[in-house]
Amino acid sequence: MNARHFLVQAVAPSWPVIARERWQQAFPDGQPGHWLELQQTVAAGDMVWVPVMLDDWRLKVAALLQSQPDCQVIVLSSVPDQVEGLRALNAGARGYCHLLAAPGLLQEVAQVVSLGGLWVGPDLVQRLMAATRELLQRSPDAVRPAIDLSVLSERELQVAHAVAEGQSNREVAEQLHITERTVKAHLGAVFEKLGLRDRVQLVLHLAQVKSYA
Template identity: 35%
Template sequence: MTPTAEPIRVLIADDQPLVRRGLALILGPAPGIEVVAEAEHGEQAVELAHRHRPSVVVMDIRMPGVDGVQATERLARELPDCRVLALSTFDMDEYVVAALRAGAAGFLPKDVSPEELLAAVRTVHTGEAAVAPRLLTRLLSTFVAAPPRRPRSAVAPPGLDELTGREIEVWRLLATGLDNAGIAREMGISGSTVKNHITSVFGKLRVRDRAQAVIAAYESGLVVAGTTG
């Protein structure tokens, strides 16, 4: 980041003061990052996001009152330029998937290293999804393809009939956990061609990033639980 570049404005939302303090101590001193506010629940996170307009919200999923999933859904609707990086523990996977459905740009377990957290904040700030493909595939195989708690429409995602055969194959491989290089090897095409296909898939399906594209693939039945790259 050049000296003249604007810092990444980060809002931290967690109901535990020690966790908030720890996250602030990791993120605050990092080059190119500015912690602009801290919230102790989802309602406050949304309120402070409107006030401070952060680039990234580091959001705990389980909070009292308005939780991280509800807050993420509101932010995705009310402040679409604000990216949410969800935090959770390994035994709360279902809530993380719910956050991705709500519009989170990615998620991390709370035991990640400071370096991984910083990298994820920078990644979601660029518009990419900060989700490890293998971890995402495992979570979605367990929860997205499982019967939902409430009835869910089986209607195909918008734009599905606009996809070409090659775009559908790229989408399928992306959903099974392959990165761009892996998709290129599997299909025998260049990395730039893969990137172009993914951009087209995102546009036609009206999804923001890789995480939402994977969720759409599971919910449409393109891939099923247990599928791997």
């Protein structure tokens, strides 16, 4: 059963109409609505897209997940930054991306989240990688990473490193001159071979590998 998509509309002058239009292009069957309306409608397995212009958005995300822990929340920001992204994840969100993201990217975010992964922007990915490297360098008791990159093909390794740098599937496809479908296939193989679940885990593991290189 496919997840239902709900977009929480903020009552604010800064709420851009194009944001809703792009979201509806990505999810034609999705339902935009205001917080009080959607709060009564969301059920297990649903995906709720919450803009940061919503008053007390962090408290509302946490409250929603407490009452409906099996739904998935993606936070939308008009000016994404690292601190806000971490706050979104701390509130329980499974994704954090730009409010004006293209429909294709929104669909990509939904796919990653629906498979149990996390989606964050490239800046936050880089911050996670840098923080992990610093932690490993400071810790004399750090354990050597167990993953073996030699199990990956040359192309899979290229895709893994590009994704770890924060690139979207489309950007990876353009860089490597392959299709997005091929990127998804390679990325799925990478996750399976390395025993990983999502991009964030891939970033952290590659950071560990580099710290021992």
